[in-house]
Amino acid sequence: MRQVNYTILENAPLTASVYRMALRGDTSPITAPGQFVNLRLDGLYLRRPISVCDVDGDMLTLIYKVVGKGTEQLSRMQPGEALDALSGLGNGYDLACAGDRPVLIGGGVGVPPLYYLAKKLIEAGRAVAVCLGFNTRDELFYENEFRALGCDARVATVDGSYGTKGFVTAILPDAPTHYFACGPEPMLKAVFRALDCPGQLSFEARMGCGFGACMGCTCETLTGYKRICKDGPVMRKEELLWNAQG
Amino acid sequence: MERTRVNLLGIELDNPVIPASGTFGYGREFAGLYDIDILGTFSFKGTTLHPRLGNPLPRIAEAPSGMLNAVGLQNPGVDKVISEELPNLSKIFHKPVMANVSGFSIEEYAETCRRLDACAQVGWLEVNISCPNVHHGGMSFGTDPVQAAAVTKAVKAVTSKPIIMKLSPNVTDIVSIAKACADAGADGVSLINTLMGMRIDLRTRRPVIANVTGGLSGPAVFPVALRMVYQVARAVSVPVVGMGGVSSAEDVLEMMMAGATAVEVGAANLVDPFACKRIIEDLPGIMDKYGIETLDSLKTGGSTAG
Structure with a gap:
């Protein structure tokens, strides 16, 4: 920092x-x-x-x-x-475990950090699928930018005004090697339930300092208390309490 | 450095600047940013007998010229602080540290202090009887002079280290609480903790903070803090550590002119991680500007009387 x-x-x-x-x-x-x-x-x-x-x-x-x-x-x-x-x-995404066919899943304003990630993964020679979810066509951005990087970009809109009607879970590729997700918590939870492969999810929170001093954004995980700003915002799927909730 | 030196309860500080509890963790995050040995000392994260996760999120909200927090005393518990945080701290901070302690019963305060009494690194025990964000504890001890005195007596009995009672501004008369602590044997008092407040999200029509209320800190509270430090310093004979919205070397001088022996800096560390470094570097120049030869002269000069 x-x-x-x-x-x-x-x-x-x-x-x-x-x-x-x-x-x-x-x-x-x-x-x-x-x-x-x-x-x-x-x-x-x-x-x-x-x-x-x-x-x-x-x-x-x-x-x-x-x-x-x-x-x-x-x-x-x-x-x-x-x-x-x-x-x-923050910690950022760990690219090392992406495998050959990672999928990047973003909802709304959760999409932006996936762009730099996609760029790095493409540079590393991975076949990158990107699933973008928006409420409606007017909110869509960066579909073409992801395509220009060489990604297999897919779009879902909740109202069906563009791409596939529904949530990002409707457009997931078959058998990805790893997933990287960023978006609202209900989306993250739906992705967590929908995919069996390992994954990394980025969370957001109201923060005080942003560098781990104030404990304003701590959440509980299976591996202890984590500060979303410092130990996150990216958490591994395996450490989420959602695993214990069946 | 000679000019900015102050003595806090028998321990010499190179300067009066002390990061306040809850804004500096156990030092680790800041040691990566600057040499924290430049600090007078710092007050570590409020520590309780048992580990605490704290309150649900959100715990933080914006306020005019300040912020609200309802962290709720998240900490790893005193045993882990002693076995992990203090050994780690000894590598990055080579001065006595101020141990901040909180509790939910008088026995718990005493037991936590007793365990920290055995730590050579700990110079002072700052006993927080003023946390507004925990229920059935914390602030309830700091809003009643009888309870405040009882906690003071209990912790004094288990330690030979100087005890500084950290007071709440959320009372009708902070002077009576300060006096009760001093009469019960407190070596010093520190004030103010945060002022209880709240915000509502207009869209959801619900409180922004999950705990509903939170403690207000930042420049917004500085005049209130200064007034309380002034009143308490004139009413008790023990040293007063002033805090509340301090963000600059000028604020430090104001606090000392109001009667503070040393000054804690809280919220400023969170929005500017270099705040304390900047204040320490600015101090000599600002002292020159106002014709202050030594900080000690502010204390003995009696410039605040009347």
Whole structure:
């Protein structure tokens, strides 16, 4: 973890409520896909954690959804402005156990961290399937970007306005070697129940510090108490309490 | 360093800056960021006799100029602190540490303190009778002078280390609680713990924090904390450790002018992990600006009387 002052290069909407922000600055603290940055915003006390969507040299891409005061303020920031971030937070995904045919499963604003992950897996020569779930066609983003990387990208919408009607569990490939998931907890739980292969799931929480000091986001796992910000946000399927709940 | 030195209950501190309990863990996260030996000391995560997971999530909420937390004393329990955290700490921190203790009964407070009394690394015991986030314990001992005195007596009986009672601002008259602790033998008092508050999510129409209420900290509480430190420092003869929203070297000086012997820094560590380092580095320059030769002179100079 390091404190970095990034410069905003671009901050534009992808959908009605989802924005993409491109930043320039030191990206070396970011060592794995699935990590996040914690952003300081004027007039707000707590930093706002946002997952890393992509890293390319000294370029950092974030994709975030406007859900409250902090992200609303973030969406109004202009190119050229500086952004104070604690960078390279969290454990990130472990790519070593992906196997030959991993599947990446994202729901809504859980999709962004899977992009950098897909890029790394493709670089490593894996055949990557990506299952993207959205509520409706208007909320869709990054389908083409995943395809451009060389992924087998599939889309499901809850209302059937685009792709397969239903949840991401309706479009899962046969017999993946490993899964990487990020999205709302009901989606994670559905994926956990639907797939037998090993997997890694990324969780979110309201955080205090984002680097493991305040114990504000601790959850219980089969392997002890874990801070979502520091020991996560990525948890292994095997350690989730869901295993014990039958 | 000579200029910023203070004496807290017989132990010399290089400076009065002390990360507050619950914002600094057992030191590990921060030792990776800067040399934590620059600190006066730090107060480690509130420790109880038995391990605690704490409260359900969410435990954190934004507040104007501050934050709410309802962590609920998550900690690994005193035995694990002694067998794992303190040995680990000895590699990264080479000064006496302040052990923060909480409990759910007078016997539990005493037993936890008795076990920590045996640890050479522990310089002071800060006894938290003011946690607003646990039920049937914590703050209930700090809102009644009789109970506060009873805890003080019980912990004094089991340790030779200085006892600092950490007080709650969620009372009608904090001075009476401070006096009760001092009269019962407390070597010092520290204040303030967080102020009880809450937030409601307009969309769900429910409290943001699962525990419903949480403790407010951050710059929002600084004037309240300063006022209470001022009142208590004038009413008791034992040293007062001031805290509550301290975020800068200027805030440290204000706290000391109000009568604090040393100053704890809490929430600031969470939003700026380098906050204490920055404050310590800023102190001499800010002292120059206000014509303060030594911090000791603030204490003995009586500049706050009247």
